[in-house]
Amino acid sequence: MRRTQNLPPARLSGQSEMRAFQILIDGFAISALYALGATGFTLIFGVSGVLNLSHGAIMVAAAVAAWAAASIFNVGTYAGALIGVAVALLAAFATYFAVVKPIQDSRRIPNEEKEIFVLTGTLLWGIMIQELIAYFFTNNAKTVLPIVEGVVDVLGVRTPKNEIFTAIVCCLVIALLWLLVNRTRTGKAVLAASMNPRGVTLLGLELTNIYIVVWAIYGILAGIAGVLLGMFLGVSSYSVGPLTASAFSIVVLGGLGSVSGSLIAAFVVGYLETLTAYLVSPAYRTIPALLLLVFVMYIRPQGLLGRR
């Protein structure tokens, strides 16, 4: 395959110019989706120190629920998407109350080992969700019926409207999240809890309530990301592992617990993958991002914007 950068700039053909735009547009949509998926993940870590390894399973559950509602029960695309988000919300609460909270409250697990227990517990929980999905809805890939259909011409690139819709929704949701966290009382409590949990309890706020709010935000974010992913790329129960791994690596790259860090990291990873897929080969898609991750860990172990 021809590489764009090998051509002298003066002879850049219209085709390679179009490919550049295509990379810009595709990369943006994928990055925005990654950002949305990773934001909730990093928020939970920032506030309660929990790395939720059932993340991919919850996203896939949302997508499959939306698919089942729209394709099997014919409730329409909007209602289907809502059902998907609702399922993710329920799954997030179930994760918190059935797995994370019992481990955090357990007296038999020493405090310094709670981290690995939460990791193992949520991992097992994710596998359980994944297996249930495979059992009831098979392993086949499912594409959720898109809310908007058709193709438009953007900068000379034929782009599915769905892709633009995905990017817009992701940006809107992230903007809403920013407003929620920075401009509302609840959001400020969440922010405070991520900075100093003990300080928050001293101010008379119940930490458990804040955790519930965070898990609710997380569930909705993961749900929207899952449904959009289902419309944009399609999902199957095999996507669970890669989805968790990509969220994990984006979050670590950006700095654990830093929301703005993961937004930057999501775009870095999204564009790096798209560039590799277009310019080198789709088979090597994930390799440069992995190499970058290893490189950043050596130079700056706390991630791009990590606090530690």
Add this chain to the structure above:
Amino acid sequence: MASFFTTRLFFISLALVVIASTLPLYVSGYVLGLLTVAFYFGVFAMAWDLLFGFAGEVNFGPTFLIGVGAYTAGILNAQFGWSVYLCIVLGALASVVAGLVLALPALRVRGPYFGLTTLVAVLMLQNFIVVFADLTGGEIGLTIPDVISIDAGVNYWIALGFMTISAAILYGLSQSPVGLVLQASGQDPVQAGALGFNIVKHKLAAFIVSAFFSGLSGALLVFYFGTASVGTVVDVAVGVNVIVSAVLGGRRTVLGAALGAIFLIVAGEFLRPTGELATFIVSAVALLVVLFFPGGFLGAALSREARS
């Protein structure tokens, strides 16, 4: 150490090994085949427990060490026709090198960051295997011409003997002063260093030992299966099974890890009639153990003995 030979744990282990070694006389080849794989898995889990339970390193990529050993042995035999035993030794040595590579980030980053590095190592290995398909057999797997033996009984005895010797060495190491220093450096590296112990040296040693046994076991497993594939020795799911085994059997007990692995594989087989729900049930049982018996099988048994 000498007092160990009078403990109940020693006699129970001895009795179990003696009973297990007579199994080929009266059970079918099918059962033996199952247990052979379970024993190799037991070594994976024990090697992992040395690294996690004692050195405190959250290694999400046990299959990086296993896979390097397995594939090195497999490739040398399949592509160059070297003898089985030479291949096994070289596989174990390659795994030690891989262990050193993995140890480098461990000395710099901790906790979730190191966990992610190890996960990335597995994904890189997986990509490498797929990209260099000519050498490695790619996604289909590598067929290995030689096997250690075609007799189920002999294979079983080799696996049992190998697991017993590994268990003795790893358990002995974990109970020795070296194991104590490792445990101390895992829990509080600064304080352990202040007491004058060389943390770096001990951690490197733990990685080398863990890698050696993982690689050796991986190489033996490959010559038992007659094939090396991503799905059996490299995939993240295999690594998850190893981790679950160790936590299930009781972390920081070494011997418990082997029990957990045997339980996991035998239970998976018993649940085969339930079809696709088998993994779900095993994960659910494992999750319940994690939530309600965080010490695992052996941990629960040992604490009961200590109480009485």
